[in-house]
Amino acid sequence: MVRAFRVYDTLSREVRAFVPRVSPRVGLFVCGLTPYAEAHIGHGRTAVTFDVVARALRRWGYHVFYVQNVTNLDDRLIDRGRAEGRDPLELAEFHFQGWIRSMDQLDARSVNLYPFATDYIPEIIDQVSTLIDRGFAYVVDGDVYYEVSKFPDYGKLSGQKLEALRFGTREEIDPKKRAPEDFSLWKAAKPGEPAWPSPWGPGRPGWHIEDTAITAHLLGDQYDIHGGGTDLKFPHHEAEIAQAEGASGKKPLVNYWMHGGMLQMHGEKMAKSVGNVVSLDAGIRKFGPDVLRFYYLNAQYRSPLNYDEGKSLEEARESYASLVAPYRRLREELLRGGLTRPGRELPPEIAKTATELPTRLDEILAEDFQTREAIAALYGWGRMINEWWSKLEGLSGASLVTLGAPYRWATEVLGLFPERTGAKAPAEFSTLVQLAIETRARARSRGDFAEADRIRQSLLQAGIVLEDQGSETRWQWKRDGVA
């Protein structure tokens, strides 16, 4: 049995109940990178958004096939490769590897397949040929164009009317096109560019065609969810609809269009062309993958999100620390005695809440993936744990595990509270820290607070934070977000 959920669909502009084409299968395609340079924080946001979508659907019983394409050849890659004296395909591979490393760090690993555009040249040629045969495309001197006027539905996703568009404002209009709105399906090779043989002469794919050739091959003529950033709505996704529905004669191409909001910096979209870019890797290094993930998920996925290291990210760091604190108390307590440790049982009403909260969290997320609301509920749970903490002393291991259920939900679905958050110091190291703590305790007991503070300060410089709790002193890594 799969869980029902609702999702905002950009095409119908409403939150709709999700109905898979073939339950419990779900085909999910998300527009991925053109890796001509390092990925930035904005790319990371979209990746995490759809990572949570995939995680949630899998938890809810759907069998998700998540495909994220890689545009490993386009004009920018060719230009950049030329500027750097590198092969564009090799350049793409290089930056793609960086992307995968960032995804690993962010624990965003739900993608099943990253197809590269140039691995699907036969499928692309096949689809372009079909479009020509069906009268949607025409050939001019080795170039192939899509004739937009042949596809009456063009504009249905973005609400654009052709006659109101301003063509040629950013680029010269290609004089070979029959109409300014026509777009390139296949580009005739220029000297020195990577090229593949085709019925129209050597060349390479246009920007939009790889997506539909790949999805037709991997997910079928029609599939469930297509995701990407809102900036891709027009013309890219509009072109995808025109290509796929034109080629297959079936519509709709997808049942649900999901668009993630832009990450902004100084009130503008983060983009290389604007020059306000912070690389994803730099963000991860600076704030840590957990804080960054939290920052992304602490906002509505469709809304713009402002990136400000001194403000929004600092806030995220603080907020995440207080979200993690009760979880960490539980975890430490559990590590102390282990799962099987005997002790008191939870008051029934608390056990009940703990057991039911994950379901409530599922329900919250099932309403258009409101991660921020789920996080609010987790805060509520954390506060409950904190309030009850003194009364919960001496709990059994099983009781502690029960209290942790909402956090396990968050790890599974939101990717927060991963185990790597905890200090995994070698035993010898812990022993040394413990020794310092004991030395400090003796100093404190004889009233030598200067010495005690000196020890605490030294440990802090080594990245270790001490906290006195009653007669006990605990330590943790500063990096974990508390200090």
Added chain:
RNA sequence: GCCAAGGUGGCAGAAUGGCAAAUGCGACGGACUGCAGAUCCGUUUCCUGGGGGUUCGAUUCCCUCCCUUGGCUCCA
């Protein structure tokens, strides 16, 4: 100009045709502490862009204006 999405407290960000609007951060006061931190309690009670309208009642529905962001063939 056109299309789309938005405008809620110091900030981030929910919700709802009706108890002065969740949650978090920050701030302030208190408890605890040798100090700090963590935690707890209290305060941050005159916050829904402007103007109309519908309604017993609107932040929520309608109209209009203003503003912001994205897009109008490079974009996640």
